[in-house]
Structures are given as C-alpha cells and as structure tokens.
Amino acid sequence: MESIRIRFKPDGFGNALYARVSWSKLSDTTARPIALVFHAGGLLAGSSEIVPPAQTAFLAERGFVVVAPNYRLCPQVTAREVVVDCEDAYDWATSALSNILQSEHGLQLDGQRVVTFGHSSGATMAMLIGASRPVKAVTAFYPTLYASDVSGSAHQPCSVPPFNLMPEYEPSEEDWESITPAGTQISEAPLPVPGTIPPPRNRWQGSLLKKGQWLSTICPDQEFTVIDPLTKLHDNWPPVMVVQGDADRIPGSGIDLARRPCADMRTAGVKEVCLETVKGAPHMFDMQLTNADVEPGWLSVVAGLDWLTRYA
Incomplete structure (x- = not known):
C-alpha cells in the first residue's frame, strides 16, 4: 500500500x-x-x-x-x-x-x-x-x-470506569501553555497510552468527560x-x-x-x-x-x- x-x-x-x-x-x-x-x-x-x-x-x-x-x-x-x-x-x-x-x-x-x-x-x-x-x-x-x-450522557457527570477512578484535575498555567501554545494551532495530539502518565491535554480531556463538561467546552456557544x-x-x-x-x-x-x-x-x-x-x-x-x-x-x-x- x-x-x-x-x-x-x-x-x-x-x-x-x-x-x-x-x-x-x-x-x-x-x-x-x-x-x-x-x-x-x-x-x-x-x-x-x-x-x-x-x-x-x-x-x-x-x-x-x-x-x-x-x-x-x-x-x-x-x-x-x-x-x-x-x-x-x-x-x-x-x-x-x-x-x-x-x-x-x-x-x-x-x-x-x-x-x-x-x-x-x-x-x-x-x-x-x-x-x-x-x-x-x-x-x-x-x-x-x-x-x-442536554439530558444525554455526554452532558452529565460520569461515574463509570475509568472516569470514576480519575483524580480531580485542573490544568496549571504551564499545562495550559502545552494545551493552547501561543502562535501554534494543534492539529495532531496523541491519545493516552495505558500504563503511562498522560500529558496535560489527555488528563484535561478525561476530566471534562468525568464532569460532563466535554460538549460545553468544544461548543462554548452551546x-x-x-x-x-x-x-x-x-x-x-x-x-x-x-x-x-x-x-x-x-x-x-x-x-x-x-x-x-x-x-x-x-x-x-x-x-x-x-x-x-x-x-x-x-x-x-x-x-x-x-x-x-x-x-x-x-x-x-x-x-x-x-x-x-x-x-x-
């Protein structure tokens, strides 16, 4: 191929x-x-x-x-x-x-x-x-x-594995610099790898799903x-x-x-x-x-x- x-x-x-x-x-x-x-x-x-x-x-x-x-x-x-x-x-x-x-x-x-x-x-x-x-x-x-x-599961907090096992996470200022780097648009980012410490972007994404905030984050105008x-x-x-x-x-x-x-x-x-x-x-x-x-x-x-x- x-x-x-x-x-x-x-x-x-x-x-x-x-x-x-x-x-x-x-x-x-x-x-x-x-x-x-x-x-x-x-x-x-x-x-x-x-x-x-x-x-x-x-x-x-x-x-x-x-x-x-x-x-x-x-x-x-x-x-x-x-x-x-x-x-x-x-x-x-x-x-x-x-x-x-x-x-x-x-x-x-x-x-x-x-x-x-x-x-x-x-x-x-x-x-x-x-x-x-x-x-x-x-x-x-x-x-x-x-x-x-908005009553659907993507808008609600999630308590099933693996989300219920995730610690609370709020990106630090340094984390935000890697998630939204100045002057660079991210169009390629890895998915989390099991058994490794995920980078800030993946930890933040998991936290959004756990809290039911994923869709409101990618659609800020609702x-x-x-x-x-x-x-x-x-x-x-x-x-x-x-x-x-x-x-x-x-x-x-x-x-x-x-x-x-x-x-x-x-x-x-x-x-x-x-x-x-x-x-x-x-x-x-x-x-x-x-x-x-x-x-x-x-x-x-x-x-x-x-x-x-x-x-x-």
Whole structure:
C-alpha cells in the first residue's frame, strides 16, 4: 500500500493541515472511488495517524483512495471550525487532490463516488459530511450521538470506569501553555497510552468527560446542533451503518444511543439504515484489530467497510 501526507489547507496560524492519502497499486486504470475517514479523539486529541491501518488497507485493496484528514483541535477552535475543516477536506479530496495524484502518481479519482467513515467523534463528522455533501454511504463506528440533547450522557457527570477512578484535575498555567501554545494551532495530539502518565491535554480531556463538561467546552456557544447530525436529517441522506459495541460506556456513545438514531433516520426517510451490534465490545474496540483476527469484532469491522464498498 502506498501512503503519503499532503497539505490540504492552512490553519489559522498559516501552518499546514495535512491529510494522509493511501492507495494500493492495482492494474486497473479506471478512476478510483474516495473513502474519507475522520479520526477519533473527541475533537480534542488524535490525528490521521490513529486511523486503524488494517481498515485503510482493506479499502485500498478494494480500489479506494483513502483520505484521512487532520483537523484543528479544540479548544483553540470550536467544534464549528472542526466541521468546516472536515467539509473542506471533502471539497479538496473531490477536486484538487485528483490533479495531484494524476500528475505525481498516475492515479485517477472519481469525485462522484465518495463514501465517509470514522470513529467516535470522527464517526459523527462522517455523518455530518453525509448530511451536507453528496456522499454515497456512511459507516459510523461508535459515533457520538445526540449532542443537542442536554439530558444525554455526554452532558452529565460520569461515574463509570475509568472516569470514576480519575483524580480531580485542573490544568496549571504551564499545562495550559502545552494545551493552547501561543502562535501554534494543534492539529495532531496523541491519545493516552495505558500504563503511562498522560500529558496535560489527555488528563484535561478525561476530566471534562468525568464532569460532563466535554460538549460545553468544544461548543462554548452551546450551539450543540453544530455537531449533532440527527438534527440535519432529510430524505436524501446516504445509506448509513452504525457499528456499535454493547459494552461501550463512553459518554455520548453506547448501544441504546445507537438504536435511537436508526429509528429516527428511518422515520425521517433515510432509505437504508443498519445497526451492527458487536457483543462485548467497548469503545474503540477496533483500533488494534486486523484481518488476521477472526473474532466477532473484526467481522463487524468488515461488515462496516463492506457497506461502503457496496455503494461506491
């Protein structure tokens, strides 16, 4: 599999936002469909580098050019600007990217055949792009849902593991300098690594989730509909599959929340909706799974990716 990083837009400080673009060398010379994937991290952490490589390879081997954009991370921007970055990534992937890949790698893209997928908050972005752009299909792995419902779990203090085990944390002045460095827009930040002391950004994010303050932090104007795709339903939505573990306890995610939008989408006229339930699977269950695994988790991942290939 070939993979390169390409600048797709500047951030607010004049630096580059990058997308990782991946494809397989195939003898077929026809124009290739595009799979846009948005990374996890609650809009506060993560990057294109945490997208599971096995999922990228799966789609690349089936003829897709897989585009994984970075986006500006909160709190230096709000969720509204993150959505703009994701929309800009779609627009770039369906226009300028084709010329770049054609001239430098001899690849042709079909900008009319685009699918989106993502993980956690990235799955929410994939659904939002499906609502605003002509996307053929969406697969949402354990998405954050119903942000505009202030009675929902993402707005409430969380007392389940691991959040109940986290000590109280308030960033120091020095911590804030690393979270919001002067003159630099953060668009890539690691996720916490189990067994290590997390950096200030990750400790702060965990504290926000524990206190029920995550959404109000990334949406300081309290306009939660900005990141709630279920407020943007219409009968021209693309086919949507939600892949959800039934042991997911992350605020804003979970099997009960996943059942609800499937019903709402059908009521709104979305023609094809599917829920793939993964028994015993927690949040981000698929990050380390590969095609060497035969467990139900990988089979559900394949179901989600096959959903995209079916419609592209």
